[in-house]
Amino acid sequence: DRVAARFHLDAPGWYARPDDVPHLSAVADAVWNSRVLHVRYRRWRAPSEVERTLRPYGLVLKAGRWYVVAAATESGGPPRTYRVDQILRLESAQEEFSVPSGFDLAAYWESYQEAFHARLQQGEAVVRLAPHAVPRLSGPAARAAEATGRTEPGGDGWVRAVLPIESVDHAHDEFLRLGADIEVLQPPELRARLAATAEQLHRRYS
Numbered sequence: 001d002r003v004a005a006r007f008h009l010d011a012p013g014w015y016a017r018p019d020d021v022p023h024l025s026a027v028a029d030a031v032w033n034s035r036v037l038h039v040r041y042r043r044w045r046a047p048s049e050v051e052r053t054l055r056p057y058g059l060v061l062k063a064g065r066w067y068v069v070a071a072a073t074e075s076g077g078p079p080r081t082y083r084v085d086q087i088l089r090l091e092s093a094q095e096e097f098s099v100p101s102g103f104d105l106a107a108y109w110e111s112y113q114e115a116f117h118a119r120l121q122q123g124e125a126v127v128r129l130a131p132h133a134v135p136r137l138s139g140p141a142a143r144a145a146e147a148t149g150r151t152e153p154g155g156d157g158w159v160r161a162v163l164p165i166e167s168v169d170h171a172h173d174e175f176l177r178l179g180a181d182i183e184v185l186q187p188p189e190l191r192a193r194l195a196a197t198a199e200q201l202h203r204r205y206s
Contacts, residue, residue: 079108124165126162
């Protein structure tokens with residue numbers, strides 16, 4: 001009560017609707033008391049709904065979304081990450097378990113995020129960026145710009161960098177946010193897509 005009176009955590013963004021997580025309290029209780037969970041879980045690949053028996057090691061709140069890091073007894077493998085809002089049904093067992101002595105939740109999450117971003121980044125784009133566009137980048141693109149960016153000669157402050165991209169479609173939408181403060185040099189298909197969009201915008205507003 002004393003902590004709650006002085007600290008208020010409001011994780012979701014201003015324009016994001018919070019996830020519906022009816023099983024969050026039960027998952028948190030199982031994490032805290034090291035109890036096994038039987039869940040029905042919805043995932044993105046077929047079969048879309050699966051039964052799992054989980055040993056929940058920890059909870060993570062990322063950008064307003066709750067995740068439970070747990071080892072599934074069916075696989076017998078290392079822990080995996082499950083979205084709490086995708087748990088359709090939950091039953092807490094009386095069976096208890098012990099978290100492996102070498103498990104570090106923060107270290108696991110950092111490694112998981114690195115692997116997640118590595119799977120997403122399927123290509124690269126060579127770009128030119130205006131000086132005030134560089135701080136507007138975030139995530140892997142920001143780190144890549146810092147690592148590969150080179151200020152071009154001429155004194156205008158533009159930077160040439162190699163940025164990771166998920167796909168041409170995704171990069172097209174992301175780079176449009178920067179307007180005229182970015183020029184894509186490679187790959188040709190992304191440059192052509194942005195040029196076509198710019199031409200359509202020109203015709204619409206002229």
